[in-house]
Amino acid sequence: MEQPLHRALGLTDDELEAIRARLGREPNHNELAMYSVMWSEHCSYKSSKIHLGTLPTEGSRVIVGPGQDAGAVDVGDGLAVVFKMESHSHPSAIEPYQGAATGVGGIVRDVLAMGARPIALLDPLMFGPLSEERNRWLFCGVVAGIGGYGNCIGVPTVGGEVRFAPPHSTNPVVNVMCVGIAPADRLVTSAREVHAGSLLVLIGAATGRDGIGGVSVLASRTLEEDAGESRPSVQIGDPFAEKLLIEACLELVERGLLEGLQDLGGAGITCAVSESASRARLGAELRLDAVPLREPGLEPFEILTSESQERMLAIARPERLADVLAVCERWGLQASVIGTLVPGSSLSVVLGGETVASVPARSLADEGPVYDRPMSPPGFEEIRAEDPTFETVAVAPRDAFLAVLGSPNVASKRWVWEQYDHLVQGGTVVGPGGDAAVVRIEGTMKALALATDGKGRFGHLDPYLGAAHAVAEAARNVAVVGATPIAITNCLNFGNPERPEVMWQFAESVRGMADACRALGTPVTGGNVSFYNESGDSAIWPTPVIGMLGLIEDYRLLVRPGFVEPGLEIYLLGETHPELGGSEFAEVVLGRVAGRPPALDLEREAALHRVLVEAAREDLLAASHDCSDGGLAVALAECAIAGDTGFAVSLPGDVPWYVSLFAESASRAVVAVPSDRASSLEALALRHGVPWSRLGETGGPRMVFDALFEVTVDEARGVYEETIPGLIGE
Amino acid sequence: MRFHAQVVVRLKPGLLDPQGKAVEGSLPAMGWRNVSNVRVGKQIEFELEAPDERAAAAQVNDMAARLLSNPVIEVYAVELRTASAIPTDGA
Amino acid sequence: MRFHAQVVVRLKPGLLDPQGKAVEGSLPAMGWRNVSNVRVGKQIEFELEAPDERAAAAQVNDMAARLLSNPVIEVYAVELRTASAIPTDGA
Amino acid sequence: MSGRPRVGVITFPGSLDDRDAVRAVASMGGSGVRIWHRDRDLDGVDAVILPGGFSYGDYLRTGAIARFAPVMEEVRRFADRGGPVLGICNGFQILCEAGLLPGALIRNRQLRFVCRFVHVRVETSRSPITTGLVPGEVLPVPVKHGEGQFVAADEDLERVEQEGLVVLRYCGPDGTVDDRHNVNGSLGAIAGVRNEAGNVVGLMPHPEHAVDPDVGPTGGQPMLASFLSYALARV
Ligand SMILES: Nc1ncnc2c1ncn2[C@@H]1O[C@H](COP(=O)(O)OP(=O)(O)O)[C@@H](O)[C@H]1O
Ligand SMILES: [Mg+2]
DSSP states (O other): OOOOOEEEEEEEETHHHHHHHHHSSSHHHHHHHHHHHTHHHHHHHTTTTTHTTTTTOOOOEEEETTSSSSEEEESSSTTTEEEEEEEEEHHHHHHHHHHHHHHHHHHHHHHHHHHOOOEEEEEEEESTTTTTTHHHHHHHHHHHHHHHHHHHTTTOOEEEEEOOOOGGGTTOOOEEEEEEEEEGGGOOOOOOOOOOOEEEEEEEEESSSSGGGGGGGGGGGGHHHHHHHOOOOOOOHHHHHHHEEEEEEEEHHTOOOOSEEEEOOHHHHHHHHHHHHHHHEEEEEGGGGGGSSEEEEEEEHHHHOOOOEEEEEEEGGGGHHHHHHHHHTTTTOOEEEEEEEESSEEEEETTEEEEEEEEEHHHHOOOOOOOOOOOOOOOOOOHHOGGGOOOOOOOOOOHHHHHHTTSTTTTOOHHHHTTTOOTTTEEEEEEETTEEEEEEEEEEEHHHHHEEEHHHHHHHHHHHHHHHHHHHHHHHHHHHHOOOEOOOOOEOSSOTTTHHHHHHHHHHHHHHHHHHHHHHTOOEEEEEEOOOOOETTTTOEEEEEEEEEEEEGGGGOOOOOOOSSSTTTEEEEEEOOOOTTOOOOHHHHHHOSSSSSOOOOHHHHHHHHHHHHHHHHHTTOOOEEEEOTTHHHHHHHHHHHHHHHOOEEEEOOOSSSSHHHHOOSSOOEEEEEOOOGHHHHHHHHHHOOOOOEEEEEOOEEEEEEEETTEEHHHHHHHHHHHHHHTTTOO | OEEEEEEEEETTTTTHHHHHHHHHHTTTTGGGEEEEEEEEEEEEEEEEEEEHHEEEEEHHHHHIIIIITTTTTEEEEEEEEEEGOEEEEOO | OOEEEEEEEEEOOTOOOHHHHHHHTTTTTTTSSEEEEEEEEEEEEEEEEOOHHHHHHHHHHHHHHIOOTTTEEEEEEEEEEEGGGGGGGOO | OOOEEEEEEEEOTTTTHHHHHHHHHHHTOOOOEEEETSSOOOTTOOOEEOOOOOGGGSSSTTTTTGSSSHHHHHHHHHHTTOOOEETTTTTHHHHHTTSSSSEEEEEOOOSSSEEEEEEEEESSSSTTTTTTTTTEEEEEEEEEESEEEOOOOOHHHHHHHTTTTEEEEETTTTSSSOOGGGGOOOOGGEEEOOOSOOOOHHHEEGGGGSTTTTTOOOOOOHHHHHHHHHHHOOO
C-alpha cells in the first residue's frame, strides 16, 4: 500500500488528527472505517454545511426542519406532511435500472423513518442528448428502474421532470422526492424520549457486502484479489422487501411500540446507530454477531458500513420486544436485536465477545469536519457577451415554434410517466402531465400540490438566478393549480466542491434559493447535496432542484391547464420582456446557451401566486398554466393540446415576435376564463398589482398566432407527443 | 455456418438476488424444506451465421458483454453448438 | 447428499416472445445482422439435500412443473449434478 | 341479509390495491372485508376480490407464488361452490396461475409498464362484472401493469373464444377493437375472461380506480355494481 490507510479511505491528515484527538489514541481499522464513512461529504455535509445554515427554515407550519430524516409541515386536521428529496446519480450512471430503483427505496425509507406513510414520488431527471446510444440506455434504464421500484411498493409516482443537456452525458442526474403523511402527534421525531436500556432492532434484509466500495481497501489480503467482484458498488433493489418494511414499520408506529425509527442508508449501521444514540444523548452497545448476514465471512468493518438496502433500525423498550417481533414476523420480515442504548456517550461495537470499536457516538454523527472551502467566480464575460436577445432571426415563426415545441426538454414526457403507476392508493386527482400533481389527503377535502423544478441552463449562466428561478417556477407550478406554496425540500446537484468555481456556484445557488424562499414564504425543510457530478473536465451545470409542497383547501376547486371548451377568454398574467438568455429558443433555434437569464422580481412573483390562488378559490378560472420553458407559445400550445381545443390570440407588446412567443420571462401564467368572469379576474389582478393582457379566445381545431402563423392542434400534438418516442427509436 | 448460442446471465455472487430470495422464501410453505441458494438468472438463446466457430464465439461473447449483461452487476456464461447438432423448435 | 440443480424455463415455441423480439430488434443497430430466433428464458439454480439422485430428480421436476414454470405457456428442462462436482460460491 | 353484500378483499404480501378495492366496494354500497393471505377461512363473505399489486414481488412469474398461499385453497373451494370471485390485475394473474381462469399473462408487448386510461368493450353479460351490461358497451378504465399481455396456446384460445369466455376487450372510445388500442398486445385484445361456470372473472384494468368522478372516468362503477348485485343474488 503506497498511501497511508486513512488517505486511502478518503480521510485527510487533519481529519485523522481530529479523530486521534477525539479518541485520545490511534483509531483501529474498524474505527477508521466508521469515521471515513460518517465524515464523508455524503454523510457529513462538510463542504456545504456553512452555506446551508443560511437558508430560511422557520415557518408557522414547519414541524421538523432540516437535520432529520425528512422535513415535516403541519397541514391542519392534525396531519403532518413529511417530504424529502435525494440524489442517486452516481450509482445510476453505471447501472441505471438498479441505481434509480435503489434511489427510490432510499428516499422512501427516509420518509418512513418519520413514521409517515409514503403517498407520492416525484423524479427529476437529467440526461445527455438522446442522440447518443449510451444516453438512451441510461434514460430508458433509469425510468424503468424508478417505475420498477415505485410501482412495486405501491407508491404513486405523480410528477417529476426530465431535462436533456450535453454536460449530463457523462453525469446523469437522478433525484427522487418522496412525500408522506402521518398524524402530527405520531411523528417519530428526534423530540421523542428515548431511554437507556432500549433495544436496537434491525428489521428487514440481511446484510451483505453492498456499497462498501469506499472502505474495501481494509479487506484482508485473501479477499483483496476479487475485491471488485465481491464488493460491487451498486446494490440490487428488492422492492417487495421494501413494501413489507413499509407496512411493518407503519404498524409498529401506529401501535405505539417504538421509541425511535431510523432508516439505514449511507454508512449503514454505523450511521443509524450513532445518530440514534447521539440524538438520545446516550451511548450504545452494538453486537455484530446478532446482525443477520447474507453471506458468511463479512469482516466487522463491512458489517458496520454495508449499505445493504431494505433495512430499518427500530428502537423499542425491552417489554415491547415480543410485540415488535410479532409484527415483523407477520409481515415475513427478519428482525434481530443488534444492540442496546446505554448511559454515557460511547458507541462500542462487540464481536465474538471482543470490543472491536469504541468511539463517542456524537463524534461520528455530529462532530464531523466543517469546511469553508475557497470560492471564486468563473469568468462570465464570454457567455454574457453572446446574449441572444437582439439576434437577427432568419427562421420562419412557424418553424421556430415547431422546433421549440418538439425540443426534448419541452416535449411531452408521457413516454416516461406512463411507465409509472400514478393511480395506486387512489388519491391522485391530477397525475403527471400538468403543472403540479395534486394528491388528496384522505379523510379531508384538502389536497397537496407537488412540483419539482431545476433550471440548469439558467444556473450555468447565473447560479444565483438559476436557483431563485427554480424556487419561483416550482411555486408557480403549484399556484397555477390553485394551491398555496407552503414549503420546499431540495436536492443540490453540483460538481467537485474542491474546485473554487464550483464552490462559488454552490454558494450563489444557496443564496438565490434562500432569497426566493424568504420572499415566497416557503421555508426549506430539508434536502440533500450531491457533489462530484463531474468527470474529467466536464462538470454538470449547477442545478439545485426544488421540490415544492402546496396546499389546496378544497381539491374540487383545483384548476387544470386544458382549454376544454370554446369561447373562453385567454389572458396572460404578468409581462413579457426582451430576455432570451438561457431560453429554449436560444438553444434550439439559435444554437447557443448564452446571455443572462431573465430577471426575477420576487415581489411580483408572490403577487402572481396570490392572484392565481385567489382566482381558483373564487372559481374564476377554466384553465391555468404556468409560462416557462419555451415561453408563451409553448404554454398556449400545451393548454390547447391538453384540452383538445384551439385558440386565436394576438401578441401583446412592442417586441419582436420571437420575444413575445419564446421569451422565458418570469412571473407569468396563461389563464382562460369564462367571459362572465373576465372582469372579476381583471379586478383581482389589478388589486394585487399584477399586469395582465387579454390575448384572445379559445375555440376551433387550430392554434392561430396573430397574423404570424397557425398550426392545427393535431399537428402540434403529434410533434409534442412523438418527440421522445421518436428519439429512442419507437 | 450456422450456430446455436446460449448465454446465461447471472447476478454476481455477492449481490442480493431478490428473485431467488422470494422463491426460496416460498418453498417451505410448499413442503420443500431442503433447498438453498436459489438464484434466478436469464437465459438467452439464438442462432447465428458465422464463417467459423472462432468468429461465432467472439461475436457471442461480445454480444453477451455489451448487450445482454451489465458487467457492473452481472456475469455471463456462453455455450455454442453447431446448429445441425440440435433440433430446432419450429420457426 | 447434496445436489446442484438447474432449471431452464422457456416460453412454448408457438408463443411470441416479446423479450426475444426486442433483443433481436436492437441487434442490427449494434452491427450484428446475422442473428435470428432470439428467445429469452429464465434460469433457476439451487442446491438441495436429498437421499439419492432419484429423489432429487423427482423433487426438482416437481418444483419445475408446479412452481418454476407455468405449463400453460412454458416448458422447462432440468439438469442435476452432485454438488461436490461444482465449485460453490460461498456457503 | 340486507342489500349490503360482504366482499372479501385478500391481502397477499405485496398486494397494493387492496385498500383501494375495499374503498371502492364501500363507495358502491358493499362492505369490504379484509382477508389475510394466511387465513384459512373466508369469514363467510358473499364474494371475493383478489386485488392488484405485486404479490411476492411478482419476481418469478406474476402470481406464481401467491397462488400457493393458504387462503387460496379456500378461494378455490368458494369458487367451486359457485361463489363470485373477481381478480383484478395481479388478482387476474393469480387466478390464471391457479388454473381457475384460462390463459396466462406475460410481459407487455412493448416490454414496458403502462399506466393509462383505456377503453374496454363488454363482450358478454354472462360474468359477475357484466350482468347488468350489454355486449358492445364501452367503459373507460385505467390499466397499470407490466405483464398484462393475455396469451394462451392455440387450442385454449380457440376454446376461450368459442365458449364465450371473453368478458372484455381493449378498444377505442367508439368500441373499435384494433391493434392500436390493444394496450399490451394481448391475443384477441383480451382484457378480461371468465371461467366456464361463469362465476370467476379476471381482468387487467382496474375498476376500483374508476369509481370516483372527482378523480377520473368512472367505467369501474357499472362493473362493481354488477359484481355486488351478482353477489347479492346468490345470497
Ligand atoms: N420524470 C418524470 N416523472 C414523472 N412526471 C414527469 C416527469 N417528467 C415530466 N413529468 C411531468 O410532465 C409534466 C411537465 O413537466 P415539465 O415540463 O417539467 O413541467 P413544468 O415546465 O411545468 O415544470 C409535469 O406534470 C411533470 O410532472
Ligand atoms: Mg408548468
